Every structure is written in structure tokens, then in C-alpha cells.
Amino acid sequence: xxxxxxxxxxxxxxxxxSLAVGCHHSKQPLSNTNGLDNAPTSExxxxxxxxxxxxxxxxxxxxLVLNWRTTNATSVVIDGIGPVPVNGTQTVSPxxxxxxxxxxxxxxxxxxxxVRVTVRVPVVPVAGDSTANNxxxxxMGTDAAFHQNVQDVFFDYDSFDLRPDAQQAALxxxxxxxxxxxxxVLIGGYCxxxxxxxxxxxxxxxxxxxxxxxxxxxxxxxxxxxxxxxGKERQFCSEENETCWQENRRxxxxxxx
Amino acid sequence: MMQSLLRSAVLKSSSKQxxxxxxxxxxxxxPLLRAQDTxxxxxxxxxxxxxxxxxxxxxxxxxxxxxxxxxxxxxTLFADLSAAGIFxxxxxxxxxxxxxxxxxxMNLAQWSAAPASAAMVAFGxxxxxxxxIVVNGFLDDAKNTQFPQVFVKQYSEEASDxxxxxxxxxFADEIIARLGGGGVxxxxxxxxxxxxxxxxxxxxxxxxDGANQHALTHLGTVSLSPRxxxxxxxxxxxxxGREGFQIKMFSLLLNRMVTFPAAGGTNLSPAWAPGGNxxxxxxxxxxxxxxxxxxxxxxxxxxxTSFRGPDVSPVWNPKTGAQIAWISGRTGLPxxxxxxxxxxxxxxxxxxGYATSPSWSPNGQFLAFAWDRKYGPGAxxxxxxxxxxxxxxxxxxxxxxxxxxxxxxxxPDGRHIVFANTPDGKAAHTRIMTMLAxxxxxxxxxxxxxxxxxxxxK
Amino acid sequence: MSxxxxxxxxxxxxxxxxxxxxxxxxxxxGILVGLAFLHPFHSKSWGEDASAAGAIQATMVNAIxxxxxxxxxxxxxxxSEDVTKxxxxxxxxxxxxxxxxxxxxxxxxxxxxxxxxxxxxxxAPTKHPQPTPESPKATTxxxxxxxxxxxxxxVNGTATVTVQSRTFGNRYAYYLxxxxxxxxxxxxxxHPDPRTSQxxxxxxxxxxxxxxxxxxxxxxxxxxxxxxxxxxxRAILEIDSFGPLPEGDHITIEYKFDYHHP
Numbered sequence: 008x009x010x011x012x013x014x015x016x017x018x019x020x021x022x023x024x025s026l027a028v029g030c031h032h033s034k035q036p037l038s039n040t041n042g043l044d045n046a047p048t049s050e051x052x053x054x055x056x057x058x059x060x061x062x063x064x065x066x067x068x069x070x071l072v073l074n075w076r077t078t079n080a081t082s083v084v085i086d087g088i089g090p091v092p093v094n095g096t097q098t099v100s101p102x103x104x105x106x107x108x109x110x111x112x113x114x115x116x117x118x119x120x121x122v123r124v125t126v127r128v129p130v131v132p133v134a135g136d137s138t139a140n141n142x143x144x145x146x147m148g149t150d151a152a153f154h155q156n157v158q159d160v161f162f163d164y165d166s167f168d169l170r171p172d173a174q175q176a177a178l179x180x181x182x183x184x185x186x187x188x189x190x191x192v193l194i195g196g197y198c199x200x201x202x203x204x205x206x207x208x209x210x211x212x213x214x215x216x217x218x219x220x221x222x223x224x225x226x227x228x229x230x231x232x233x234x235x236x237x238g239k240e241r242q243f244c245s246e247e248n249e250t251c252w253q254e255n256r257r258x259x260x261x262x263x264x
Numbered sequence: 265m266m267q268s269l270l271r272s273a274v275l276k277s278s279s280k281q282x283x284x285x286x287x288x289x290x291x292x293x294x295p296l297l298r299a300q301d302t303x304x305x306x307x308x309x310x311x312x313x314x315x316x317x318x319x320x321x322x323x324x325x326x327x328x329x330x331x332x333x334x335x336x337x338x339x340t341l342f343a344d345l346s347a348a349g350i351f352x353x354x355x356x357x358x359x360x361x362x363x364x365x366x367x368x369x370m371n372l373a374q375w376s377a378a379p380a381s382a383a384m385v386a387f388g389x390x391x392x393x394x395x396x397i398v399v400n401g402f403l404d405d406a407k408n409t410q411f412p413q414v415f416v417k418q419y420s421e422e423a424s425d426x427x428x429x430x431x432x433x434x435f436a437d438e439i440i441a442r443l444g445g446g447g448v449x450x451x452x453x454x455x456x457x458x459x460x461x462x463x464x465x466x467x468x469x470x471x472x473d474g475a476n477q478h479a480l481t482h483l484g485t486v487s488l489s490p491r492x493x494x495x496x497x498x499x500x501x502x503x504x505g506r507e508g509f510q511i512k513m514f515s516l517l518l519n520r521m522v523t524f525p526a527a528g529g530t531n532l533s534p535a536w537a538p539g540g541n542x543x544x545x546x547x548x549x550x551x552x553x554x555x556x557x558x559x560x561x562x563x564x565x566x567x568x569t570s571f572r573g574p575d576v577s578p579v580w581n582p583k584t585g586a587q588i589a590w591i592s593g594r595t596g597l598p599x600x601x602x603x604x605x606x607x608x609x610x611x612x613x614x615x616x617g618y619a620t621s622p623s624w625s626p627n628g629q630f631l632a633f634a635w636d637r638k639y640g641p642g643a644x645x646x647x648x649x650x651x652x653x654x655x656x657x658x659x660x661x662x663x664x665x666x667x668x669x670x671x672x673x674x675x676p677d678g679r680h681i682v683f684a685n686t687p688d689g690k691a692a693h694t695r696i697m698t699m700l701a702x703x704x705x706x707x708x709x710x711x712x713x714x715x716x717x718x719x720x721x722k
Numbered sequence: 723m724s725x726x727x728x729x730x731x732x733x734x735x736x737x738x739x740x741x742x743x744x745x746x747x748x749x750x751x752g753i754l755v756g757l758a759f760l761h762p763f764h765s766k767s768w769g770e771d772a773s774a775a776g777a778i779q780a781t782m783v784n785a786i787x788x789x790x791x792x793x794x795x796x797x798x799x800x801x802s803e804d805v806t807k808x809x810x811x812x813x814x815x816x817x818x819x820x821x822x823x824x825x826x827x828x829x830x831x832x833x834x835x836x837x838x839x840x841x842x843x844x845x846a847p848t849k850h851p852q853p854t855p856e857s858p859k860a861t862t863x864x865x866x867x868x869x870x871x872x873x874x875x876x877v878n879g880t881a882t883v884t885v886q887s888r889t890f891g892n893r894y895a896y897y898l899x900x901x902x903x904x905x906x907x908x909x910x911x912x913h914p915d916p917r918t919s920q921x922x923x924x925x926x927x928x929x930x931x932x933x934x935x936x937x938x939x940x941x942x943x944x945x946x947x948x949x950x951x952x953x954x955x956r957a958i959l960e961i962d963s964f965g966p967l968p969e970g971d972h973i974t975i976e977y978k979f980d981y982h983h984p
Contacts, residue, residue, distance in 0.1 A: 165597065200691050203620035203634065203670055204488055204716065205533045206591060206598050208509060209546070209553040209574030212530050216551070235508040236530050239691075240465075240486045247689065312907050314900075384896065405896040414896060414968070443896070445904050446934050446963030627962075 051115035181225030193263035208238035317382035322365035324391035344436035474709030583628030662703035912953035
């Protein structure tokens with residue numbers, strides 16, 4: 008009798024254990040390479056941050072004002088500016104389109120916020136096109152108008168996942184394309200100049216395709232979208248620093264003429 | 265009793281910890297030791313090499329044209345035999361002060377005695393007749409007084425500096441064919457590469473020693489990944505067009521582009537099978553970049569891989585033509601894989617880092633590739649050239665601290681590797697370097713602006 | 723009838739027992755044979771113990787004077803005695819006056835020693851000035867009793883490569899040197915078990931085809947040490963090609979390896 012009982016006890020234990028172990032083997036979600044967000048410790052409240060820019064798009068030579076608010080933070084740093092007070096404003100005049108990123112650290116952890124600012128420069132590096140001057144092209148409108156309203160999508164290092172700001176940019180682009188049904192868009196995929204030439208062409212392709220998927224999910228018909236990858240063969244800037252590298256890691260929207 | 269049990273358990277665990285630490289250390293270090301173990305990469309010790317003396321060739325006349333060609337010939341011959349990696353060349357200061365022009369003038373005793381102590385002697389004469397350079401080249405066995413002559417050959421080409429070099433290359437290759445134990449000479453081989461011309465990149469060609477650099481394509485766009493066919497007749501590469509990168513074909517016999525069908529998506533990094541009748545390449549015509557094969561004219565394309573994630577840079581096993589090595593990002597960062605040519609038997613070769621640009625050795629045993637083992641955002645570790653033995657997966661690092669290295673390519677004799685290097689990390693400063701397959705004797709072949717070299721098959 | 727009936731059961735009994743005994747013997751023999759098959763020499767573990775055997779680095783040196791090879795010189799002396807008879811007598815007279823009368827009286831062999839030495843000295847000037855007792859090669863046309871050889875030093879012994887064609891070996895001595903160098907270089911990376919191979923020699927025989935590839939590799943004389951035999955065989959099998967033959971359809975090479983672990 009005891010033996011049988013022991014047997015059943017052992018069997019149920021084994022089954023229970025295997026179930027538990029099986030649960031542990033369930034797939035974990037892919038971790039985002041952008042791993043700056045730490046899980047806050049349970050004791051302190053986590054810091055929050057918001058960062059805005061006014062206006063969001065300027066002509067080269069003009070300036071804009073960055074405005075940020077944080078809570079529960081002890082140190083706040085903005086890329087390209089340095090340490091700043093926990094709340095404040097700053098006037099900046101970037102020479103090309105940049106993403107301003109703010110990192111707020113506190114006892115409860117750290118968080119970040121970013122805002123994308125577009126700077127319109129006279130010559131836009133449109134790769135693959137022999138005509139650099141963009142005249143008013145009839146139905147599709149001017150390139151200048153297009154770029155004023157449609158911002159590029161930027162990516163993290165060796166990644167083709169759409170960050171929140173990238174998703175927002177893609178949504179904005181989809182909205183503009185819906186409002187101008189004649190426009191056909193060419194998405195160019197780019198990489199920074201590190202990494203190998205051949206592999207980077209596939210990475211650029213993946214970035215462009217990610218942007219394309221976002222447009223299609225937002226309702227843009229696939230027939231209006233074309234994708235070309237340039238890898239690292241066309242660079243938007245040439246400095247060897249993170250700002251320039253981020254500048255190059257993008258999927259660019261252009262009118263497909 | 266519980267306490268003593270606990271104590272013994274703790275002791276056991278601590279000694280276990282020591283043992284574990286020791287074992288971990290052993291395991292950690294043993295790959296390093298084994299990586300430097302007998303890893304015969306065909307580089308011979310100086311004591312294994314044949315000691316050859318290269319005499320200055322005798323000019324048949326004293327005019328400056330002849331002596332100019334003779335100097336070019338002598339320098340090229342000396343460099344070719346030194347670069348072969350199988351000879352112990354007698355240094356010029358130890359040579360006897362004679363320049364025998366033919367067998368009758370050769371006094372072997374002078375050359376086999378100290379300080380030259382040569383086992384073989386290469387010598388001969390050079391003349392310019394009727395606008396032609398005529399060279400008679402001899403190779404003698406200095407230890408065989410009875411039958412010293414190994415071979416004699418005459419070469420005659422139109423008189424020019426370039427032809428003086430080519431004759432020296434052919435004579436050097438003949439010597440290597442006779443003495444090299446079945447090895448081929450590389451003195452007549454070429455290297456195809458990408459040259460930055462302003463905003464564009466074109467495909468150029470040069471001799472294996474960096475001489476005679478000249479353009480092949482003039483497409484006015486970005487052309488990458490040149491790969492020469494095994495019979496030296498066609499050059500496949502990828503060029504950027506309106507529809508993105510496409511595979512293009514250039515005929516060296518006709519000296520112009522020839523047709524190759526375009527396809528949807530991005531098509532790049534072509535690679536020839538050793539028979540010359542198949543090409544492998546990466547194509548995203550189905551959406552995801554996969555490895556495809558087709559015949560040499562680009563027809564009957566067949567998909568070989570079908571895994572989500574970018575697949576690029578295929579290369580065939582040049583000995584069997586039955587396997588393909590390539591780079592795949594299916595697990596995240598690009599890693600090196602091999603498979604059978606029909607897509608079965610996929611094997612992962614690298615265990616991490618960022619691996620790229622494989623090249624398969626002519627004897628089928630090794631893969632050379634570029635690897636960054638400490639890859640990370642911000643400031644990644646260095647990217648260097650590695651060679652891995654396929655059966656054992658043991659590897660050796662060939663470049664250290666010379667800057668970013670990429671695109672290694674084996675020579676047909678399996679003793680040399682050519683690669684791209686940028687000493688300060690800037691893409692514009694990339695140049696092409698060559699080295700022996702064990703990492704020694706590195707030297708630059710070009711100045712800045714040269715990239716992605718591909719060594720011809722013969 | 724009855725006479726048959728009686729022996730029949732007896733015969734049966736005897737037959738039964740006899741058959742049983744035979745079967746038992748066969749079974750025992752079969753077990754012995756089976757054991758022999760199942761537990762043969764564990765030869766593959768021999769020679770694999772890398773820690774004991776020679777160095778990893780190959781320091782092979784060509785053309786070094788070989789004291790152990792002095793005995794073969796006797797043959798050359800016998801052959802060359804015909805050629806060099808004339809100079810001998812004056813040398814003999816030289817050695818007679820040296821102030822060692824006791825030595826000469828006691829040992830007749832001392833007389834013969836100068837005889838041996840002198841022809842050797844005479845041979846030297848006709849060769850190149852290098853003091854190479856590796857003269858049993860094709861360099862001396864006088865060494866007619868010996869087939870052309872190439873001798874190389876390996877890390878743990880000496881290798882002798884002989885070609886079974888006098889004309890080939892004389893004319894293409896350099897090719898022999900290449901063959902010896904390549905096989906010995908591979909041999910240096912093998913690790914025969916030093917305990918069983920010490921002072922043993924193995925002789926392998928193989929043909930080289932016109933394109934330099936190896937055919938028909940066979941063991942001519944075993945050294946008695948399986949790991950040494952295997953090492954020599956592997957060293958040869960690892961070679962793809964020696965390079966095309968300078969002449970002829972094929973040649974036969976004898977590769978003898980003497981193992982001396984220092």
C-alpha cells in the first residue's frame with residue numbers, strides 16, 4: 008500500500024516538476040538592443056521625462072527651443088548638450104537633422120525621452136537619382152514639401168526594429184501619403200559606415216522593408232511603395248561619432264519619380 | 265552529525281569550486297594553446313625551404329634599354345621567388361660576383377660553396393633584338409656536378425617594361441612548378457578589386473604583386489564584390505542601379521559588359537563554383553535575402569536557403585564544388601555557416617561576435633574570414649582576419665592591431681591571403697594588403713581607396 | 723541381424739558422445755577465435771600519446787654530415803679502390819715514417835686505415851668543397867654499387883630516400899631531395915611511440931606517377947613497431963603530389979626511416 012502511494016506521489020511530483028520546467032522553457036520575447044531602460048527597484052518611484060522641440064522642422068541656420076520636464080530624477084543629460092537641470096529649456100541650432108535624446112537617472116532607475124528635429128538643407132543626398140534638383144513635379148508635389156512633412160525613420164545599432172519615434176514617423180508618413188494619393192514613395196535603406204559592405208546592404212534592405220511594412224499596416228497600398236537598399240555606400244555625414252552614425256542608420260522616404 | 269555533514273559538504277563544495285575553477289581555466293586556455301598547435305597552414309620553416317640563388321642575368325649588350333629591362337626582370341624574378349614562400353633565397357650580398365649567361369659560363373662550385381651554399385641556381389641572359397626582349401633562363405642543381413641542368417627555357421616578347429615583368433613572372437612560375445612539390449606558382453595571377461573613384465566605385469585589376477593597376481569597368485555607379493571566373497574569362501560583380509543592387513557580368517575576353525538577367529529585390533555577392541558553370545549569390549527577390557544558385561548565364565535560378573534573416577556572401581568549396589560557406593544573420597549578428605550545395609547539412613562555424621566575408625582555401629580545408637569577436641555598440645572591438653580549420657573548427661587570428669581588416673581572399677597556391685585594411689578605421693583610407701597564410705610578411709599592395717580584393721584561380 | 727542390432731545402439735551411443743565431444747571442442751575453439759577477434763591488439767592507442775613523443779616544431783636540416791652513416795663509405799671505398807690505386811702508394815709511404823713504430827708493428831689494420839683514408843681524400847677534391855659524407859648520393863658517379871639516395875635529418879631520426887632507377891637518380895638528384903624533404907617534413911609531425919620504436923627502422927615502397935601523385939604504397943620491411951610503421955605510412959599518404967616527374971612514366975621510391983629519439 009505504502010509503495011503504491013509513494014509511486015503515485017512520485018509520479019505526480021514528476022509530472023508537476025516537468026510542467027514547471029516546461030513553462031520555464033517557454034520563449035522569452037526578443038530583447039530590444041536599446042537597453043537603457045532599467046527596471047526600477049521596488050522601493051523608489053521611477054523617474055519620468057518628456058522632451059519636446061519647437062518648431063520640429065527648421066531651415067538650416069535657424070534655431071529652435073528644446074523643452075523638457077522630468078520627475079524623480081537626480082541627473083539629466085541630453086546627447087550633444089551635456090548635463091542639464093532637471094527641468095528647463097535650451098535654444099539650439101543644429102546643422103542637420105538630429106534626434107535629441109535625454110536620459111534621466113534617479114534613485115528609482117532611469118528613463119529616456121527623445122525628439123526628432125528635421126533641418127532642411129539645400130541639397131538633400133538622394134542616392135541613386137542622377138537629377139539632384141527637384142522641380143515641382145506635377146501631381147506628386149515638390150520634394151521640399153514632401154520632406155517638410157515626411158520625416159525619415161531612424162534605427163539603433165545593427166537593428167531593423169522600429170523604435171517608438173520611428174513608428175511615429177512612419178505613421179506621419181502614412182498619413183501624408185493618404186492625403187496625397189498621387190505620390191509614390193521610394194524607401195532607401197542605409198547603414199552607418201561600420202560593419203561589412205555586403206552584410207550592410209542586407210541590413211539596409213531590412214530597414215527599408217521594416218518601414219515599408221509600417222506604411223502598409225497604416226493603410227498605404229503596396230503598389231505605391233518601392234524599396235532600394237544602399238547599405239553603407241551612401242553616407243549622410245562622415246564624422247566618426249555616434250551622432251553621425253545615428254544619422255546614417257535610417258530608412259529614407261523619397262518621392263519615387 | 266548534521267554539522268559534520270554540513271562541514272564536509274562545504275569542504276567538498278569549496279574544493280569542488282577550486283577544481284571547477286581550475287577546469288574552467290584549463291578549458292579557457294586550452295583553445296588558445298590548441299589554436300597555436302600544429303595547424304599546418306603550408307607555411308614552411310626556413311629549414312624546410314629549398315635554398316636557391318638568383319643570379320643577376322647577363323645582358324647581351326651594354327645599351328641603356330637592355331639594362332633597364334634587365335633590372336626590371338631581375339627585381340621581379342627575385343620578388344616572385346621570395347614571395348612564393350617555399351624558397352630560402354640567398355641574399356644578394358652572399359652571391360659570388362659573377363653573372364653567368366649560359367651553362368658553359370656557370371661554375372657550380374662557386375655557388376654551392378659558402379657563403380652562398382645554394383642548392384639551386386637560377387641564371388641566364390637577356391637581350392633586345394628587333395624590338396623584342398629575348399630571355400634565356402636556366403635552372404641548375406648546384407649539388408649535381410654530373411647533371412646540373414634542371415631546365416632551360418627561352419622567352420621572347422615585345423620589348424616593354426611590362427613584358428620584362430611578365431617574362432620574369434613566367435620564369436618564376438616555371439621554377440616553382442618544378443621545385444614546388446606540386447604547388448602552383450602565383451607570379452602570373454591577378455587580383456580584382458574595388459577602386460574608389462570620387463563618388464563612385466569601379467572594378468579594377470592588378471598583378472598579384474600590386475603592379476599594373478588599371479580599370480576594367482566604367483559604369484559611373486557603385487560596383488562591389490568582384491569575383492573572377494575559374495577560367496579567367498568573366499568577372500561577376502554587383503552594381504547599384506535604379507532598382508538597387510544587381511548582378512552584372514564583365515567579359516575580359518571581349519573587354520565589355522555582357523548580359524546577365526536582372527531580378528527583383530537586391531542581388532549581390534556572386535560566387536563561382538570551381539567548374540565555372542554555376543554561380544551562387546544572395547537575392548531578396550522573395551522578400552528576405554537568401555542564397556540562390558544559377559548557371560553561369562544567370563538562368564535556372566534556384567533558391568538554396570529558406571530561413572528568416574539575411575543570408576549573404578556565399579563562397580563555394582573550390583576543391584569539391586559540393587559545399588557553400590556563407591554569412592547568415594538568422595540568429596542576430598552575422599555568423600559563418602557551411603552547407604551542402606543543395607542546402608542540406610547546415611553547420612554553424614562561429615560561436616559569436618560579428619563574422620563576415622568568408623573565403624575558402626584551395627585545398628578545401630580552411631576558411632578565411634573577417635571576425636570581430638568583441639562586437640558591441642558604441643566602440644566595438646577590432647575586426648581581424650581569422651583562418652578556421654573546417655573539420656576541427658579551431659581557428660587562428662592572423663592580423664593584430666593594424667586597424668579594421670575585411671574581405672580576405674586566398675591565393676591559388678594556398679600560401680597567401682590578400683585582404684582590405686584601413687589603419688585608422690576610415691573607409692576612405694582602405695587599402696589592399698597581402699600576407700602569407702600564417703600571418704607573416706604583411707605588406708601593402710595599393711594606396712588608399714582600394715577594397716574588396718579577389719585573387720584569381722590561376 | 724542381431725549382430726547388427728547390438729552394435730547399433732552402442733555405435734549410436736558412442737556416435738552421440740563422440741559428436742558431442744567434437745562439438746564441444748569446436749565450441750571452445752570458436753570461443754577462443756572469437757575472443758581473438760573481439761579483443762585484438764589495441765594498436766590504435768599506440769603512438770597517440772603526444773606528450774611522450776618528439777617536439778611539435780620541425781627542425782629538419784638538409785645536408786648535414788652524418789657520423790652514423792660512416793659504414794656505407796666502406797662500400798664506396800671498395801668501389802673506388804680501382805680508380806684511386808695510383809695515388810695510394812705515395813700516401814702509404816707518408817704514413818710509414820710517422821713515429822709510431824709500435825703501432826704499426828702491433829696492428830696491421832693501421833696500415834689499411836691510411837688506405838681507406840687516402841682514397842676518401844682524393845674523392846673530396848673531385849666533389850664540391852663541402853665536406854659531405856652524404857656522398858652515397860648521385861653526385862659521385864663512382865658510387866656505382868649504391869642506388870641514388872637522398873638523406874635528410876628528421877627531428878627523431880634519419881630518413882633515406884632511394885630511387886630504384888640509377889639513371890633517374892643521377893640525372894634528377896634534385897627531385898629526390900624534394901621527395902625526401904616533403905615526406906620527412908610530414909614525418910616530423912607524426913608521433914610514433916618512442917618506447918617501441920627506438921633504434922628501429924621501417925622501409926616503405928611507393929611509385930610516383932608522371933603527375934607526381936603516389937601509387938601503390940606498400941610496407942617493404944616492418945620495424946616491428948606498429949606505431950612507427952603507421953607514422954611512416956601516414957607521412958607519405960598525406961602528400962598530394964611531389965610535382966610532375968621531370969622524365970618518365972613512373973619511378974619507384976624506397977623510403978627508409980631510422981628512429982633515434984635523443
